[in-house]
Amino acid sequence: MLKNFSLAKKITGGFVIILILLIALAFVGRFGLTRVVEKMDSANHFQLLVDHILKARQNEKKFILTNDPDAVSVVKDEIRSLKNQTKRILDDAKSKDIKKQAVEIIKKSDTYGKAFNDYVAFAGKKDTLMSDMNHKASLALEITAKIRDEQKAKYNQLRDESETKISKMRLRVSLAGKIHDAFLNAKGYRMVLAESNERNISIYEQWKGNHNNLKMASDQIKPLLVEENSKKSLQELLLRQKECMDKANLFFDDKTDDNNIAVIKAVREFRRTIISFQQEMQEQLEFYVEDVQTFSGQMMELSSGADQIAKILLNTRILEKDFINTEDDKLFKKIIQNI
Incomplete structure (x- = not known):
């Protein structure tokens, strides 16, 4: 059945990638702001999260383009590994803020994993799944913009x-x-x-x-x-x-x-x-x-990165709506490129 998906059905899978990217963004944003440097151990943990996300992205793209069921298994495994690694970060973290963010990441991972499973299981229900993925994409854009605005506000507060x-x-x-x-x-x-x-x-x-x-x-x-x-x-x-x-x-x-x-x-x-x-x-x-100069530079750098991601997400949402109406292959490729 997977091999018979239309491009309109395939595009919904792209939002899964946005949602998984959100995990990294939410963690990096607040992690970087509250603990500009929390020793190499935390950095190594985060690198493992990045590895899981990158592998999941590759297999999601593979599933979108080929409908390969093996890619689905890999994505699920990576989401599971991502949650396990986040739990280890939660156990090792000393900061209450990082613990709070780690708990939030685990909750979001469950939400994202369920959304992906629903998409695979009920791929034929395009309208329902498109609406669900639309909601998740909106959430990704909303949280990205929030991270950007929070860091700009904290930068101004630090400056004052x-x-x-x-x-x-x-x-x-x-x-x-x-x-x-x-x-x-x-x-x-x-x-x-x-x-x-x-x-x-x-x-x-x-x-x-x-x-x-x-x-x-x-x-x-x-x-x-x-x-x-x-x-x-x-x-x-x-x-x-x-x-x-x-x-x-x-x-x-x-x-x-x-x-x-x-x-x-x-x-x-x-x-x-x-x-x-x-x-x-x-x-x-x-x-x-x-110290102030160092912190300010790091805050502005991270805020600028979040701003760029927000622009890409917004542009992707506009392309997504056009693709739903036209199913144009060029729009589909552009969306994949943005993701």
Whole structure:
């Protein structure tokens, strides 16, 4: 009976391919967006899904063109293998989002498998099957467009959020620079006081004033720190400042060699802590900007791919409607080419 199918009946098989392609698209879209890189193990699992889909596509085309019943068996085997592999991904996945998508893929696989079985078993009922495949093709186009739009929306969201965060991180870098500048100014006044036989009140107040400026910049940067390591670094910086001021005051009161050596050591440690903190703020800014650029590029690349697939699906649907009315071989070949 299969060898007697008309071209109008054969074309419905093309939508099975669209539906199977949808599995890969839905998985890749959300998988790529929520986990830009989830290690090589997940990539290897996905490659196995692709292999099953490609083999199923080849045999679906073979069935459409030759009505070979062996091709039907291969397609069913590949759908079964696709489900089994997806279940393994579900078992191994750590992300709740990936687990959710894997469950959805398994459900869709059952739907697609049933649609294909119905087509083979009831190929003579062209109108009924054409309507069913039409629905599945519409669903493919709808979900493809949804994936594209979701990724564009998330790209815009990432851009807006990153601009705000980058602005705060640049402010942190600026404040860290002010801390360093205040330290250098205070150091200069301390050295002048160290060379004086008597404490110059004006110079001493300038020294204290620069330390106050340093403390003020530290207070401004504190609410901008969200990383625990950065918070600890700032705490250490303030402890070093207190130690440095205490030892300097002891030296100003009693200018012995021991007190002088203690001040020099304290200043050296204070300077090291400030430079380390300043570098930490700069590196965090650079790393974040680099990450945002990477994520944005991947999102736009995937969104562009989904957009191209949506256009192909839309064009295929238009050709499909024309073919139903004309059964033109050229339209049939064009549909197969699009698929």
